[in-house]
Amino acid sequence: MSSNNTVPRVTRAALTREVGIKTELTSDYPVKQVADLEPGECIIKIECTGVCHSDLHFMAGEWAIKPRLPSAGGHEGVGRILAIGAHTLNSPVNIGDRVGIKYVIDSCMHCEMCRRGHEQNCPSRKIAGAHVDGTFAEYTVAFVNHLIPIPDGFSSAEAAPILCAGVTVYNALTKLDTPPGSWIVIPGAGGGLGHLGIQYAVVKGLRVLAIDSGEGKRELCLSLGAEKYIDFAESKDIIADVKATCGELGAHAALITTASNTAYVQAGWYLRPHGTVLCVVICETGHQIYWVHDRVCSPSLRGCWRTLTVRFLHSQLAGKYDATSQSGRLARLIGVVLEDMSNGKLVGRVVLRY
Ligand SMILES: [Zn+2]
Numbered sequence: 001m002s003s004n005n006t007v008p009r010v011t012r013a014a015l016t017r018e019v020g021i022k023t024e025l026t027s028d029y030p031v032k033q034v035a036d037l038e039p040g041e042c043i044i045k046i047e048c049t050g051v052c053h054s055d056l057h058f059m060a061g062e063w064a065i066k067p068r069l070p071s072a073g074g075h076e077g078v079g080r081i082l083a084i085g086a087h088t089l090n091s092p093v094n095i096g097d098r099v100g101i102k103y104v105i106d107s108c109m110h111c112e113m114c115r116r117g118h119e120q121n122c123p124s125r126k127i128a129g130a131h132v133d134g135t136f137a138e139y140t141v142a143f144v145n146h147l148i149p150i151p152d153g154f155s156s157a158e159a160a161p162i163l164c165a166g167v168t169v170y171n172a173l174t175k176l177d178t179p180p181g182s183w184i185v186i187p188g189a190g191g192g193l194g195h196l197g198i199q200y201a202v203v204k205g206l207r208v209l210a211i212d213s214g215e216g217k218r219e220l221c222l223s224l225g226a227e228k229y230i231d232f233a234e235s236k237d238i239i240a241d242v243k244a245t246c247g248e249l250g251a252h253a254a255l256i257t258t259a260s261n262t263a264y265v266q267a268g269w270y271l272r273p274h275g276t277v278l279c280v281v282i283c284e285t286g287h288q289i290y291w292v293h294d295r296v297c298s299p300s301l302r303g304c305w306r307t308l309t310v311r312f313l314h315s316q317l318a319g320k321y322d323a324t325s326q327s328g329r330l331a332r333l334i335g336v337v338l339e340d341m342s343n344g345k346l347v348g349r350v351v352l353r354y
């Protein structure tokens, strides 16, 4: 099945050909043709894509999941369905629908993890941009059962960052039962997840202390509702500085949105007794957090759950947030975006258009 929009034989794409934080723009990457689609597969013409720090980890080969090479990364894409594989049964989406592609692009839907809504733990799951090509290709293959319908009234650029960054911090904060008026510390607050975390935390009535570095991030964090900003490059004692703001007992919660062991260790020292660490971003060597200082620890890894994403997008809340700080064409991915992201200089989220 296909629409009048024909599927081209080749596509523009930003490809990773070897391990390392670099991509190469090409205009002749082969596109799977409609007749070759398996049941359940479809072809999406991507309109725009967010760039996530996980893309960097995949490119650098830093995670246990190694990307297929060459591959197109990206897992925050919004586009339209051009074709659906023949013999696809009970598709929840149709040709022409505007949909989102997220981190878990497919799973078996039948195993215990899938039945419990934990598709990210499905042994057969596929990760966009690692196991299969993701949203850094203009025409890409996706799987009908895991596409997220994008509600009207949402621009594609607004919706894209919600599909990974937004739903990840939203998921973590929905698990936090700290009462309104409590202090939450957000290390990495000026980045893609952190700047959304500030906004969601403020809606929950929490008081936000943002930690990051640089004037651009300071301005963004304070403009989004953080009451206090600590520049970790200037602070001589982060623990003392947090307690000077949140009281001698310390902060009530920490939402860790940076892949830094130091951020986890510091949280153990500046949280008050029974404080909560929301482990949103964990680097490969970060697991010692589970043993720090008797603090309560609530792991909430990557909010890629289908139902949660759909619920959030339809909650009337998502569109209220400023989810993007920068935009540009796909070519910006090469050089500027990847370099700034790996140097920790990227402010907010970047969304790239085709
Ligand atoms: Zn991501």
Ligand SMILES: [Zn+2]
Residues within 6 Å of the ligand: 107, 108, 109, 110, 111, 112, 113, 114, 115, 119, 122, 123, 124, 125
């Ligand atoms: Zn499964």
